[in-house]
Amino acid sequence: MSGPLAGLRVVEMAGIGPGPFCAMLLADLGAEVVRIRRPGGSMFDTEPRFDVTGRGCRFIELNLRESDAIASALLLIEKAEVLIEGYRPGVMERLGLGPDVCLARNPCLVYGRMTGWGQDGPLAQRAGHDINYIALTGALHAIGRADSPPPPPLNLVGDFGGGAMFLAFGIMAAVIEARTSGKGQVVDAAMVDGAALLAAGRFAGRASGSQTNERGDNLVDGGAPFYDTYTCADGKFVALGAIEPQFYARFRELCQLTDPLFDEQMNKAKWPAQKARLTAMFRTRSRAEWVALLGGDDTCVAPVLDWDEAPADPHNVARSTFVTIDDVIQPAPAPRFSRTPAAVPKSASISGDDTHEVLRRWGLAQPIVDRLLA
Numbered sequence: 001m002s003g004p005l006a007g008l009r010v011v012e013m014a015g016i017g018p019g020p021f022c023a024m025l026l027a028d029l030g031a032e033v034v035r036i037r038r039p040g041g042s043m044f045d046t047e048p049r050f051d052v053t054g055r056g057c058r059f060i061e062l063n064l065r066e067s068d069a070i071a072s073a074l075l076l077i078e079k080a081e082v083l084i085e086g087y088r089p090g091v092m093e094r095l096g097l098g099p100d101v102c103l104a105r106n107p108c109l110v111y112g113r114m115t116g117w118g119q120d121g122p123l124a125q126r127a128g129h130d131i132n133y134i135a136l137t138g139a140l141h142a143i144g145r146a147d148s149p150p151p152p153p154l155n156l157v158g159d160f161g162g163g164a165m166f167l168a169f170g171i172m173a174a175v176i177e178a179r180t181s182g183k184g185q186v187v188d189a190a191m192v193d194g195a196a197l198l199a200a201g202r203f204a205g206r207a208s209g210s211q212t213n214e215r216g217d218n219l220v221d222g223g224a225p226f227y228d229t230y231t232c233a234d235g236k237f238v239a240l241g242a243i244e245p246q247f248y249a250r251f252r253e254l255c256q257l258t259d260p261l262f263d264e265q266m267n268k269a270k271w272p273a274q275k276a277r278l279t280a281m282f283r284t285r286s287r288a289e290w291v292a293l294l295g296g297d298d299t300c301v302a303p304v305l306d307w308d309e310a311p312a313d314p315h316n317v318a319r320s321t322f323v324t325i326d327d328v329i330q331p332a333p334a335p336r337f338s339r340t341p342a343a344v345p346k347s348a349s350i351s352g353d354d355t356h357e358v359l360r361r362w363g364l365a366q367p368i369v370d371r372l373l374a
Contacts, residue, residue: 003030003342008175009362011036011076012057012084017155018163018191019086019114020053025168026082027056028333029342034058034358036073049326054348058358060372070096072372078106079362081178082171086114089124099186109184110174114167116158118190130158130191137196146216162194219243225275226251226265229304236287237304251299255281
């Protein structure tokens with residue numbers, strides 16, 4: 001393994017969404033991740049290479065309803081610095097793998113818990129998904145157009161931004177502390193907490209009065225004509241983000257927007273008329289033509305690329321933002337490190353393919369390895 005987290009051992013209890021994504025982030029940067037999943041359990045019914053969030057991880061199948069499997073899991077947890085689980089509160093305790101049991105066996109363990117609502121609170125035991133968690137934080141309310149309901153922003157805000165990223169951040173903070181204190185702890189990462197924190201700037205705007213409570217009425221929510229997406233003549237889209245005066249001025253210059261209507265950039269009373277004019281303007285040329293005119297200058301204009309176009313974009317190609325692993329195009333590990341760069345990860349493997357090697361490296365006795373393999 002290579003990367004800044006080389007040598008970090010992580011046990012992950014297989015799940016879906018933010019838990020595996022968090023484990024992938026750690027594995028991408030060099031951590032050795034062993035994922036415990038139920039026999040035959042997988043997100044993908046086809047080939048393991050399509051399980052992108054399983055890349056770089058090793059897999060062991062254990063039926064956690066059996067006492068021998070629980071004992072084997074505890075042996076692995078004893079050898080790890082980090083445990084990741086994403087079950088509802090209380091499930092790991094009922095399995096006999098709760099924090100008290102695991103920390104008693106491994107006092108330095110960082111026990112990462114990923115849930116939507118958190119380990120406590122009135123909703124802790126209720127089912128939910130990304131859209132529910134971000135709805136409760138105000139974040140969902142602020143996304144979309146004023147004349148329509150808020151659209152689901154994929155599952156990027158709750159599952160991955162508010163969930164997996166904060167869990168990874170919390171885990172690494174706790175690992176650093178544990179290496180100093182010699183004591184592990186529980187990291188309670190709730191998607192509702194993380195999504196709320198992502199909106200810190202929006203709450204600051206509400207408190208100062210610089211942001212209204214209306215959707216599509218503010219600087220970066222589509223209210224401002226100079227920060228929005230527009231349809232081009234070919235039906236494709238461009239994204240405009242010319243907030244700063246110098247970028248706005250250059251945008252006006254290149255587009256020959258000399259009408260005094262555009263002089264008062266921050267006058268909200270003029271925004272509707274400005275947006276109508278820009279909407280009509282962008283429909284006069286194709287996306288490629290607009291990018292040719294504006295994309296090479298400080299106008300903050302970019303093409304809105306689809307999933308197939310993005311990996312082929314020259315900037316993304318130059319930075320190797322995407323990689324191809326076993327013929328599957330996928331985002332490369334991020335961020336970049338100057339001295340301890342991460343290697344290109346390997347595809348997820350079929351369960352059991354490398355179990356013996358993993359267990360041997362983790363120092364488990366041969367009889368225990370034989371029992372796990374059986």
